[in-house]
């Protein structure tokens with residue numbers, strides 16, 4: 084031992100022998116020696132050890148075979164594998180639909196794939212990996228099919244001073260819960276939790292109105308409902324509204340902190356006895372809550388504001404509101420989205436294309452190529468209307484193959500009365516407005532829905548305006564048409580004129596012959612209704628839309644066949660009318676007085692219009708720019724037909740006044756035309772300027788738009804001219820808002836009172852009894868007297884509504 088380590092100690096200092104300090108054992112001497120060594124050389128020892136360890140690590144790393152890390156399974160590999168067809172692979176593991184399993188079930192689940200088959204048996208460990216698409220797309224908040232189950236919690240907030248709203252809120256919440264039932268759960272996994280009722284006097288605003296409430300565990304989305312009475316005294320409503328406003332304006336908080344909620348809707352309670360109109364304060368606080376919630380939720384109004392007076396119509400209005408909400412919530416549970424819609428921003432103009440001119444009136448587009456083609460064919464081959472059915476069958480896409488039959492077709496049904504010649508042309512049947520055409524793009528951009536290949540539907544500005552209680556079109560004042568229940572459509576986007584005042588954008592087909600595929604009337608009927616309702620539904624979130632009118636609008640009662648193009652150009656117009664009438668939808672059909680044969684063959688319509696755009700040949704050529712060379716003869720034949728049919732059809736002359744074109748010195752000429760056609764009514768309307776290239780290229784400017792006073796002057800002059808001829812006409816009604824005045828035959832004056840309104844139920848009853856060619860007269864379905872406010876000298880604005888200026892500010896009645 085001494086030889087080996089000369090410094091090896093023989094004893095340990097400080098310890099006596101016997102205590103282990105004198106005669107040292109070999110072991111204790113060794114320990115002592117090691118300690119000394121360590122103290123003397125510890126720094127070089129540490130450094131060299133570290134160095135050796137590093138060398139060892141580098142050596143092992145570069146030579147050892149790589150191994151999988153067991154703690155993280157290679158879940159990504161499946162995702163990366165290319166698909167058979169080269170497209171990106173969506174994981175074949177179904178996204179989880181079930182809630183998280185309980186702990187004791189985990190092992191069992193991990194050993195099998197989600198479709199129930201057994202996996203490799205290897206336990207899945209490590210972090211849970213979510214596969215498939217994210218449950219909610221960032222852009223529209225849509226829940227995609229196959230995502231995890233979500234819970235929808237409806238919260239019903241209310242305030243109440245005298246207690247009725249509290250009871251109403253509880254009863255409503257119970258009924259809503261029952262209606263929602265769990266139907267959605269069966270289909271897509273979203274579940275409704277029982278609606279919770281919360282008193283605004285007790286609810287913690289910070290918990291609900293700064294952000295949606297926080298939830299633990301399962302994902303819960305919130306839907307807010309409010310039942311808000313109004314009080315013109317200090318109440319909890321004031322502090323609640325203050326809180327909403329402050330939150331919105333608080334610079335530390337996002338302006339729409341409630342955007343994560345699924346949606347909201349407000350129902351107001353008020354008292355019409357003390358506060359008869361909205362201007363006088365009816366439900367004013369509910370309207371405020373609705374407005375501020377739109378801002379805070381980022382325009383998530385899911386259903387229009389409902390309002391009612393519990394002593395009068397409250398129950399009915401609330402039940403309507405509830406029905407609408409059930410629809411919306413069911414859709415939400417199935418799709419996770421409020422659907423397409425015009426989001427309500429609180430801005431009075433946000434949904435209205437107010438720059439839009441009057442929608443109602445026949446207008447047209449031109450397409451140079453089609454004009455040329457039309458001209459070529461008009462003098463060419465002709466086909467009987469009776470044969471159109473057969474042609475239609477042939478010209479529809481083959482149902483099995485989706486291919487179009489190569490049917491030769493060139494039809495001029497417009498002249499079928501004259502010629503019986505059969506088709507000889509060999510042109511291929513084309514669609515009037517193919518989906519990939521610029522015309523289709525232009526029309527859809529302007530808000531039309533194209534149905535089939537030649538029909539269109541659009542909601543007019545008056546329909547939107549009536550939904551918001553801002554006035555109906557003149558047809559409400561004159562004929563009792565509810566604008567919000569009126570569908571504006573045409574079965575033919577093509578026309579045979581190119582009127583200068585047409586405010587459409589010169590892109591539509593024109594022609595004198597029908598040379599396109601003919602869609603069956605049922606397809607058009609179903610399509611226009613579906614698209615109309617879709618467009619109405621899109622108005623759901625717009626501020627100011629009345630729940631009551633919205634609910635009514637879901638039942639079309641009137642159809643204005645006047646959108647654009649020429650409705651009687653469509654070969655199956657009578658069948659189409661039959662479908663409208665079959666569903667008790669009234670028909671107002673406007674034609675351009677260029678298709679006398681079709682006019683003569685037309686069956687009963689509720690009201691038949693002919694556009695009278697000028698009083699003489701030259702003026703008509705200049706303003707209507709007709710394609711038919713014999714346009715004036717056609718025009719006059721149409722007037723004769725109208726005269727013959729005046730005791731069968733309720734006929735109307737529609738005059739559109741364009742200063743500098745068809746007003747000056749034409750009163751006498753128009754009076755002559757009235758004398759020739761003897762229409763039941765003459766509607767006179769100032770043109771609406773739209774500033775399109777079509778109108779400007781025709782030399783039309785704002786200077787051509789007459790002032791209302793000028794229209795009044797014209798109408799009084801026309802009335803005098805008619806009376807001078809011994810014709811019994813008088814000025815019956817006016818709608819100053821749309822620059823429109825109605826002259827009526829005294830056939831519609833009973834006991835000194837004008838009866839311009841229509842009894843629609845009676846019309847349908849007569850039609851059902853006597854058939855579409857039945858012998859009944861316009862007087863048979865004449866309605867009650869024209870309301871006082873609509874008669875000449877009273878302006879004609881619907882007193883139920885509020886007039887607003889372009890910025891949505893109320894205009895005081897004068």
Ligand SMILES: Cc1cc2nc3c(=O)[nH]c(=O)nc-3n(C[C@H](O)[C@H](O)[C@H](O)COP(=O)(O)O)c2cc1C
Pocket residue numbers: 242243244245246247248249312313314315316352353354355358364365366367393
């Ligand atoms: C003091 C008071 C003020 C009211 N002010 C208004 C009002 O300004 N506008 C309105 O439409 N209704 C007003 N009402 C009617 C209430 O909104 C209506 O009766 C409501 O149904 C009451 O609900 P409650 O019983 O839950 O308090 C008022 C009622 C009270 C008692």
Ligand code: SF4
Pocket residue numbers: 442443543544545546556557558564565566567569570571643
């Ligand atoms: S009749 Fe109907 S479509 Fe025409 S403007 Fe009035 S509401 Fe609109």
